[in-house]
Amino acid sequence: MTTPSTAPLLQLRGINKSFGAVQVLHDVDFAAHAGEVTALVGDNGAGKSTLIKCIGGIYPIDSGAVLFDGAPVTVQSPRHAADLGIEIVYQDLALCDNLDIVQNMFLGREHKRYGMLDEPSMEHLATTTLAGLSVRTVKSVRQKVASLSGGQRQTVAIAKAVLWNSKVVILDEPTAALGVAQTRQVLDLVRRLADNGLAVVLISHNLNDVFEVADRISALYLGRSPATVRTSDVTHGQVVELITTGRYAAVANGAQS
Amino acid sequence: MTAETTVTETPADRGTGAVGVYVRDYLGRLRGGDIGSLPAVGGLLVLCILFAVLRPSFFSALNFANLFTQGAAVAVIAMGLVFVLLLGEIDLSAGFASGVCAAVMAVLMAEHGAPWPIGLLAAILTGTVIGTVLGYLVAKVGIPSFVVTLAAFLAFQGAVLVIIGEGGNVGVHEPVLVAIANGNLPVPLGWAVYVLGVLAFAGVLLADRRVRRRGGLPVEPVGVLGARIATVAVVTGAAVYVLNLERAVNPAFRSLKGVPIVVPVILVLLILGTVLLNRTSYGRHLYATGGNAEAARRAGIPIDRIRISAFMLCSTLAAIGGIIAASRANSVDPNAGGSNTLLYAVGAAVIGGTSLFGGKGRLRDAILGGAVVAVIDNGMGLLGYSAGVKFIVTGSVLLVAAGVDALSRRRAAATGRG
Numbered sequence: 087m088t089t090p091s092t093a094p095l096l097q098l099r100g101i102n103k104s105f106g107a108v109q110v111l112h113d114v115d116f117a118a119h120a121g122e123v124t125a126l127v128g129d130n131g132a133g134k135s136t137l138i139k140c141i142g143g144i145y146p147i148d149s150g151a152v153l154f155d156g157a158p159v160t161v162q163s164p165r166h167a168a169d170l171g172i173e174i175v176y177q178d179l180a181l182c183d184n185l186d187i188v189q190n191m192f193l194g195r196e197h198k199r200y201g202m203l204d205e206p207s208m209e210h211l212a213t214t215t216l217a218g219l220s221v222r223t224v225k226s227v228r229q230k231v232a233s234l235s236g237g238q239r240q241t242v243a244i245a246k247a248v249l250w251n252s253k254v255v256i257l258d259e260p261t262a263a264l265g266v267a268q269t270r271q272v273l274d275l276v277r278r279l280a281d282n283g284l285a286v287v288l289i290s291h292n293l294n295d296v297f298e299v300a301d302r303i304s305a306l307y308l309g310r311s312p313a314t315v316r317t318s319d320v321t322h323g324q325v326v327e328l329i330t331t332g333r334y335a336a337v338a339n340g341a342q343s
Numbered sequence: 344m345t346a347e348t349t350v351t352e353t354p355a356d357r358g359t360g361a362v363g364v365y366v367r368d369y370l371g372r373l374r375g376g377d378i379g380s381l382p383a384v385g386g387l388l389v390l391c392i393l394f395a396v397l398r399p400s401f402f403s404a405l406n407f408a409n410l411f412t413q414g415a416a417v418a419v420i421a422m423g424l425v426f427v428l429l430l431g432e433i434d435l436s437a438g439f440a441s442g443v444c445a446a447v448m449a450v451l452m453a454e455h456g457a458p459w460p461i462g463l464l465a466a467i468l469t470g471t472v473i474g475t476v477l478g479y480l481v482a483k484v485g486i487p488s489f490v491v492t493l494a495a496f497l498a499f500q501g502a503v504l505v506i507i508g509e510g511g512n513v514g515v516h517e518p519v520l521v522a523i524a525n526g527n528l529p530v531p532l533g534w535a536v537y538v539l540g541v542l543a544f545a546g547v548l549l550a551d552r553r554v555r556r557r558g559g560l561p562v563e564p565v566g567v568l569g570a571r572i573a574t575v576a577v578v579t580g581a582a583v584y585v586l587n588l589e590r591a592v593n594p595a596f597r598s599l600k601g602v603p604i605v606v607p608v609i610l611v612l613l614i615l616g617t618v619l620l621n622r623t624s625y626g627r628h629l630y631a632t633g634g635n636a637e638a639a640r641r642a643g644i645p646i647d648r649i650r651i652s653a654f655m656l657c658s659t660l661a662a663i664g665g666i667i668a669a670s671r672a673n674s675v676d677p678n679a680g681g682s683n684t685l686l687y688a689v690g691a692a693v694i695g696g697t698s699l700f701g702g703k704g705r706l707r708d709a710i711l712g713g714a715v716v717a718v719i720d721n722g723m724g725l726l727g728y729s730a731g732v733k734f735i736v737t738g739s740v741l742l743v744a745a746g747v748d749a750l751s752r753r754r755a756a757a758t759g760r761g
């Protein structure tokens with residue numbers, strides 16, 4: 087892989103977040119680097135989705151710092167996050183079945199000419215974006231999203247996220263509902279995004295997927311961030327230990343599983 | 344999907360056999376449950392042939408013109424309902440809202456001496472205000488639209504009674520207003536409007552095609568485009584021809600011919616509404632909100648405002664429908680907008696192909712469905728059936744239409760087309 091840039095594109099420091107009396111995130115540190123896939127792992131309820139919702143401007147943070155490209159920012163709304171170049175693909179995708187691919191990709195940010203929708207320019211850009219992601223299985227960009235397979239829908243959601251010259255793309259369990267071939271398709275896409283220079287954050291419970299595409303692995307354990315490791319430095323077993331106990335034994339002999 | 348073609352390749356590209364491919368694509372969509380307005384068009388044809396055979400006077404020029412003036416008010420209210428139905432909501436009060444608005448207009452003019460433009464404006468504004476309140480209660484307060492508009496249904500029925508006065512009847516005699524539903528365009532003007540309309544339609548289709556082609560995007564085969572323009576030109580041309588025939592029983596006494604003025608009125612509303620729905624981001628956001636409100640919200644669409652605006656448009660169009668009804672009756676009575684008005688309007692929208700589940704439907708569906716309702720009402724009347732039988736038949740047709748909608752959804756789900 088390319089040598090990682092030294093300064094992370096997105097950095098979180100000491101993030102705290104409570105819902106009422108329940109503190110969900112405790113002093114969480116997290117970083118995503120351009121050109122890399124950073125996996126965010128942790129058991130159910132560890133706080134992964136909460137963390138990315140804080141990044142995406144859905145929840146305000148109680149304390150801590152968010153740095154984007156080195157500068158501190160306060161993300162106020164989903165639109166603000168998008169304006170910064172942060173796009174999030176939520177697990178439930180949020181596509182409109184009754185609209186076609188182009189209409190979904192540009193939803194809320196339509197191109198206009200003389201106040202009217204500029205369909206040709208949107209269709210053109212959607213087509214080139216999908217082609218740029220090497221998506222070959224979509225018959226027509228004017229297909230209703232309802233007629234797409236799970237993997238194709240996932241692809242459209244990701245394409246929607248990369249359409250806007252975004253710099254950070256966060257994917258919350260993008261392969262959870264997918265079959266083998268479709269998972270393959272999405273993982274390839276994730277890798278390609280990072281290779282194109284984006285900072286990609288991948289939330290996944292599937293360690294095989296994580297080991298396949300991620301450059302770094304960040305773990306969350308009961309709302310704390312015990313460690314971030316380079317994928318090449320750890321074994322499967324160590325990551326499992328990290329997820330379940332928040333600690334991991336150093337690999338003395340450097341053996342890889 | 345199974346087909347493994349690249350995005351840039353297009354099924355409906357230029358070259359030989361393009362029309363064939365296009366037709367095959369279309370049939371494929373039909374089989375997939377994407378039937379659009381086909382049942383309504385088919386039903387309309389069958390009904391027309393049936394009534395024409397049973398009662399030849401059905402196709403007389405006089406009756407043909409009557410169909411338009413009889414169906415106009417319901418069709419306009421139905422167009423308004425499409426906006427609300429697209430969100431998966433309902434407005435049960437649209438019928439009586441039209442009555443309230445017409446009553447406001449009639450009373451302002453008859454009892455307060457307001458000039459007709461003021462009366463007209465007041466009626467339309469009343470509709471907009473009604474819609475804003477309904478929309479606010481649904482979107483911001485969160486009461487289901489079924490309940491809000493059911494309450495409004497009752498309240499507006501009362502409001503008409505209060506405004507008009509029990510047993511009363513307020514006349515509408517202003518010539519301009521009476522002409523809306525009773526006047527006709529002069530024959531040459533009818534043809535001029537026709538020619539301009541067809542040219543504009545063809546112009547828009549061709550301009551769209553040129554822009555797409557220049558951008559290297561797939562375009563419809565010329566044959567299909569030509570067929571569409573030709574169909575519209577022939578069908579509307581035939582209608583204008585028949586409407587321009589003399590239809591007075593005694594033309595020497597008083598000649599009666601020309602396209603009814605309601606036709607261009609409806610046409611203008613249809614075009615404006617269709618542009619709004621299909622060519623502006625507002626329309627796109629309305630469909631999105633109806634299809635998946637959460638997705639729309641995450642895309643930054645103000646879904647509450649979209650909801651309120653849909654009810655505003657619905658009640659405003661209901662007001663226009665009420666004005667047309669008042670014009671046709673030359674008066675507003677305490678039952679204005681009552682009895683079958685709302686049911687016919689909802690029926691028209693649904694029969695035309697608007698889904699009750701939200702997210703699917705077009706304004707022209709309302710006109711098409713309105714035509715079906717008007718033809719049943721008119722044709723059965725000619726055959727001498729009572730109002731009771733007409734209601735039973737119209738109700739059954741509505742049920743069939745809603746069934747077709749539900750079945751096509753199931754079919755779409757089964758073939759993965761939603």
Ligand SMILES: Nc1ncnc2c1ncn2[C@@H]1O[C@H](COP(=O)(O)OP(=O)(O)OP(=O)(O)O)[C@@H](O)[C@H]1O
Pocket residue numbers: 105108110128129130131132133134135136137
């Ligand atoms: N809106 C909320 N109000 C109160 N508590 C919440 C809220 N959202 C999340 N939580 C709590 O925060 C904790 C972390 O939840 P979160 O959804 O971030 O976990 P997760 O790591 O994404 O888990 P999973 O792998 O199951 O998706 C859970 O204990 C959850 O109950």
Ligand SMILES: [Mg+2]
Pocket residue numbers: 134135136
């Ligand atoms: Mg989660």
